[in-house]
Amino acid sequence: xxxxxxxxxxxxxxxxxxxxxxxxxxxxxxxxxxxxxxxxxxxxxxxxxxxxxxxxxxxxxxxxxxxxxxxxxxxxxxxxxxxxxxxxxxxxxxxxxxxxxxxxxxxxxxxxxxxxxxxxxxxxxxxxxxxxxxxxxxxxxxxxxxxxxxxxxxxxxxxxxxxxxxxxxxxxxxxxxxxxxxxxxxxxxxxxxxxxxxxxxxxxxxxxxxxxxxxxxxxxxxxxxxxxxxxxxxxxxxxxxxxxxxxxxxxxxxxxxxxxxxxxxxxxxxxxxxxxxxxxxxxxxxxxxxxxxxxxxxxxxxxxxxxxxxxxxxxxxxxxxxxxxxxxxxxxxxxxxxxxxxxxxxxxxxxxxxxxxxxxxxxxxxxxxxxxxxxxxxxxxxxxxxxxxxxxxxxxxxxxxxxxxxxxxxxxxxxxxxxxxxxxxxxxxxxxxxxxxxxxxxxxxxxxxxxxxxxxxxxxxxxxxxxxxxxxxxxxxxxxxxxxxxxxxxxxxxxxxxxxxxxxxxxxxxxxxxxxxxxxxxxxxxxxxxxxxxxxxxxxxxxxxxxxxxxxxxxxxxxxxxxxxxxxxxxxxxxxxxx
Numbered sequence: 001x002x003x004x005x006x007x008x009x010x011x012x013x014x015x016x017x018x019x020x021x022x023x024x025x026x027x028x029x030x031x032x033x034x035x036x037x038x039x040x041x042x043x044x045x046x047x048x049x050x051x052x053x054x055x056x057x058x059x060x061x062x063x064x065x066x067x068x069x070x071x072x073x074x075x076x077x078x079x080x081x082x083x084x085x086x087x088x089x090x091x092x093x094x095x096x097x098x099x100x101x102x103x104x105x106x107x108x109x110x111x112x113x114x115x116x117x118x119x120x121x122x123x124x125x126x127x128x129x130x131x132x133x134x135x136x137x138x139x140x141x142x143x144x145x146x147x148x149x150x151x152x153x154x155x156x157x158x159x160x161x162x163x164x165x166x167x168x169x170x171x172x173x174x175x176x177x178x179x180x181x182x183x184x185x186x187x188x189x190x191x192x193x194x195x196x197x198x199x200x201x202x203x204x205x206x207x208x209x210x211x212x213x214x215x216x217x218x219x220x221x222x223x224x225x226x227x228x229x230x231x232x233x234x235x236x237x238x239x240x241x242x243x244x245x246x247x248x249x250x251x252x253x254x255x256x257x258x259x260x261x262x263x264x265x266x267x268x269x270x271x272x273x274x275x276x277x278x279x280x281x282x283x284x285x286x287x288x289x290x291x292x293x294x295x296x297x298x299x300x301x302x303x304x305x306x307x308x309x310x311x312x313x314x315x316x317x318x319x320x321x322x323x324x325x326x327x328x329x330x331x332x333x334x335x336x337x338x339x340x341x342x343x344x345x346x347x348x349x350x351x352x353x354x355x356x357x358x359x360x361x362x363x364x365x366x367x368x369x370x371x372x373x374x375x376x377x378x379x380x381x382x383x384x385x386x387x388x389x390x391x392x393x394x395x396x397x398x399x400x401x402x403x404x405x406x407x408x409x410x411x412x413x414x415x416x417x418x419x420x421x422x423x424x425x426x427x428x429x430x431x432x433x434x435x436x437x438x439x440x441x442x443x444x445x446x447x448x449x450x451x452x453x454x455x456x457x458x459x460x461x462x463x464x465x466x467x468x469x470x471x472x473x474x475x476x477x478x479x480x481x482x483x484x485x486x487x488x489x490x491x492x493x494x495x496x497x498x499x500x501x502x503x504x505x506x507x508x509x510x511x512x513x514x515x516x517x518x519x520x521x522x523x524x525x526x527x528x529x530x531x532x533x534x535x536x537x538x539x540x541x542x543x544x545x546x547x548x549x550x551x552x553x554x555x556x557x558x559x560x561x562x563x564x565x566x567x568x569x570x571x572x573x574x575x576x577x578x579x
Contacts, residue, residue, distance in 0.1 A: 034077020199238025344512030
């Protein structure tokens with residue numbers, strides 16, 4: 001039999017989702033195989049719903065939406081009956097809360113257990129917490145208990161959260177994820193619940209590699225991910241997998257073995273904040289009118305907006321409406337965060353900034369070994385007067401152990417090239433000093449007051465700059481040399497306001513890095529009297545040191561500095577240097 005040709009791309013997904021059509025673009029490649037699996041799936045009873053008059057419970061075939069059946073057909077119907085190989089090997093379902101995620105997960109994996117043909121095969125649902133594991137196990141066990149035939153075929157081991165097939169001796173196990181539970185696992189079928197929570201775990205990627213190791217020798221297997229959006233900007237393995245799924249869906253990546261089913265907002269609707277319109281709630285809630293209702297969502301939204309419910313507005317939007325949380329939606333955000341994303345110029349690296357500016361100053365900030373260290377260059381663009389911002393961060397590797405909640409995000413920034421891990425603090429100090437020296441060599445720095453530093457910053461940073469040739473002045477840090485003392489806290493109010501005004505008037509551009517977007521979103525601004533200041537203490541593990549570095553540089557730029565070396569360079573006038 002010739003191998004079928006198919007695509008899992010869905011380039012018209014925005015039109016489909018608005019028209020309430022299925023987002024699964026491929027059917028069963030082997031219809032008879034798919035039909036058998038779908039019949040099993042549809043027959044499973046859901047015991048957390050009221051019993052019917054005959055004593056049975058509603059079946060998945062009665063309560064699920066059409067897209068669920070399409071997903072089951074595409075997934076199970078891709079197994080070649082001649083070779084046993086599954087052609088669709090991976091899927092990601094991104095869907096709002098209360099749309100039956102755990103029930104769908106239980107149904108898919110119980111169907112896989114029932115129709116599995118491999119003796120002593122392993123099947124696993126991996127949940128991020130014990131609570132989520134219970135949410136997956138309970139509906140699966142209920143499906144078995146509600147059906148006399150299934151109760152004869154399958155054996156439930158309650159204390160192990162395991163369901164065993166009495167004939168093939170295959171086992172479906174539901175586990176709370178950690179290295180001990182998934183290490184060495186040889187499961188042929190794996191489903192990961194709430195992938196967004198794994199994105200907050202710096203070790204999740206390695207753990208999932210362990211969990212899916214069995215698929216290499218079991219060509220009939222698959223791995224699936226079912227998740228809502230994260231209540232923070234996507235990070236780690238969730239960010240990576242979501243980006244890949246979007247590229248497959250949009251046809252950027254050709255991977256027919258990966259099936260993306262992503263209930264998220266079309267760009268125009270997201271920009272217009274249509275997610276706040278009750279008439280649009282259905283867009284990311286395909287089970288509207290079944291497991292979730294407009295009245296329920298309206299009430300929960302009202303409670304979130306009033307601060308009276310268990311969820312604030314950010315969590316509500318992420319969980320119930322599948323809105324990706326970015327700078328505009330972060331709770332307690334700095335007001336400038338709403339404008340930050342729109343001021344990005346992704347091609348603005350340090351070299352580009354130096355080439356475009358008539359003067360450049362530097363800001364530096366850092367703390368202990370488990371903090372970030374930030375370096376920022378702020379320049380005034382030649383002819384236009386625009387302020388251009390470029391920043392970089394460093395972290396001692398010890399931060400990955402002491403700040404595990406942000407380790408995954410930091411790894412992502414390092415992969416982007418915007419953060420550097422070091423084994424010694426001295427290494428990052430030397431690298432900072434070298435960057436400052438590179439800028440100084442262009443002649444773009446002012447002769448006095450070129451580098452803004454917290455006056456209480458530890459001595460080694462000043463020592464590194466002095467060793468690199470910078471003049472601290474006759475009295476260290478007293479504006480008689482190139483190093484400028486920048487008082488912190490309330491004293492940074494003018495810089496905060498300056499950045500806000502520049503962003504509002506479209507007079508500031510930055511490099512658009514994910515690292516700085518994360519840092520800006522972490523900034524919590526407080527009022528002290530009539531002054532606003534950024535609080536490191538309130539920001540906590542979120543870290544804002546690179547932003548403080550930017551504000552330190554802004555304080556220097558506010559004085560209207562003039563480059564110290566430009567007028568003296570005849571080579572620039574002759575066009576022999578361009579930066």
